[in-house]
Amino acid sequence: MKIVVTQFITLDGVVESPQDWSFPYWSDETAQFKWNELLATEAHLLGRITYEGFAAAWPDRTDAQGFADRMNSLPKYVVSTSLNKAEWNNSHIIKTNVADEIAELKKQSDGDILVAGSMTLVRTLMEHDLVDEYRLLTYPIVLGKGRRLFTDGLAASLRLTESKPMGSGVVLLRYEPDRK
Amino acid sequence: MRKIIVHEFITLDGVIQAPGSATEDTEGGFTHGGWTLPYWHDEIGAHFDQIFADADTLLLGRKTWQTHAEAFGPNPEGDPFSGFKKYVVSSTLESADAWRDSNLISGDVVNEIRKLKSQPGKNIIMDGSSVLMHTLIENDLVDEYALHVYPLVLGNGKRLFPEGKRVNLKLIKEMSLPTGVVYQRYESAG
Numbered sequence: 001m002k003i004v005v006t007q008f009i010t011l012d013g014v015v016e017s018p019q020d021w022s023f024p025y026w027s028d029e030t031a032q033f034k035w036n037e038l039l040a041t042e043a044h045l046l047g048r049i050t051y052e053g054f055a056a057a058w059p060d061r062t063d064a065q066g067f068a069d070r071m072n073s074l075p076k077y078v079v080s081t082s083l084n085k086a087e088w089n090n091s092h093i094i095k096t097n098v099a100d101e102i103a104e105l106k107k108q109s110d111g112d113i114l115v116a117g118s119m120t121l122v123r124t125l126m127e128h129d130l131v132d133e134y135r136l137l138t139y140p141i142v143l144g145k146g147r148r149l150f151t152d153g154l155a156a157s158l159r160l161t162e163s164k165p166m167g168s169g170v171v172l173l174r175y176e177p178d179r180k
Numbered sequence: 181m182r183k184i185i186v187h188e189f190i191t192l193d194g195v196i197q198a199p200g201s202a203t204e205d206t207e208g209g210f211t212h213g214g215w216t217l218p219y220w221h222d223e224i225g226a227h228f229d230q231i232f233a234d235a236d237t238l239l240l241g242r243k244t245w246q247t248h249a250e251a252f253g254p255n256p257e258g259d260p261f262s263g264f265k266k267y268v269v270s271s272t273l274e275s276a277d278a279w280r281d282s283n284l285i286s287g288d289v290v291n292e293i294r295k296l297k298s299q300p301g302k303n304i305i306m307d308g309s310s311v312l313m314h315t316l317i318e319n320d321l322v323d324e325y326a327l328h329v330y331p332l333v334l335g336n337g338k339r340l341f342p343e344g345k346r347v348n349l350k351l352i353k354e355m356s357l358p359t360g361v362v363y364q365r366y367e368s369a370g
Binding site (some may be wrong): 010011013100116136138140141142143144145148149150152153154156157158159160162167169170173175178 | 334
């Protein structure tokens with residue numbers, strides 16, 4: 001499987017709490033992109049905080065398209081040293097040997113493993129060179145506060161694979177690691 | 181009213197420090213200087229030409245002005261900013277004689293720049309100048325951002341946007357270059 005880090009991100013690199021700032025810019029293109037992305041996904045890989053947010057929001061949701069159904073039925077892997085129970089449907093906890101467990105997960109099939117939010121986990125994945133693609137929906141705002149996707153001390157050379165306006169001033173940027 | 185147009189080379193983590201050479205600005209122990217070089221494409225130069233064509237004034241912080249003054253002051257023939265009026269903002273500089281057509285702004289920066297904007301003329305361009313840039317952004321004085329976004333995460337260095345200021349923008353242009361640089365132009369959405 002391919003590990004795909006997918007984020008709503010501001011021009012100053014903030015990815016925290018997109019529900020507070022991204023909605024005014026929602027567009028048909030963005031909706032279609034998120035749906036196609038979910039259809040290509042075989043599992044979610046999440047950090048604890050993002051997992052807990054999702055687990056509180058998704059189980060009660062339904063929609064005509066089936067977005068929520070798919071969110072709820074897909075396997076979820078949550079990385080946490082402190083979590084003892086993960087009750088959202090089809091959830092699994094990865095407690096130790098995180099990099100090895102995830103490398104093992106990648107061998108299991110050909111679909112995407114989606115990582116949304118989960119800033120601490122993304123850092124771990126980057127440190128172990130486990131990310132295969134970044135999809136950054138870049139919003140035309142600067143927040144000036146909030147947690148960033150790329151934190152200090154972390155470096156990467158990437159290769160642009162696509163850039164595309166998504167309506168409402170949002171730009172999709174897709175990158176792969178430049179492993180040379 | 182003339183516009184202030186900010187041009188920056190910027191990484192995916194928002195860094196704008198020392199894009200053009202290793203020795204340009206090593207403050208804070210920055211060792212990545214010259215990070216734009218492997219990604220050069222002639223289209224980048226064409227974007228500059230477009231921005232320059234509608235401008236007649238350059239507004240710079242002291243360090244960026246000094247970098248340009250050292251390079252072009254003694255070298256009028258090779259000066260790409262020839263014919264531009266320059267303004268350098270500094271509380272320590274005593275004279276702006278080192279580069280032709282330069283003027284010093286040393287106090288009451290925000291008002292001086294407001295005045296500059298209200299004078300007749302073409303657009304005002306800024307590049308580099310991370311300290312001055314923060315002052316302008318915090319005071320809503322920037323009208324447009326022209327960003328060349330590089331496919332790099334550097335992990336440290338001076339950033340374009342200051343902490344604590346929300347800015348809403350409108351995308352007016354977007355295109356990617358074969359070297360992986362994405363050109364994004366935004367204007368202030370108030």
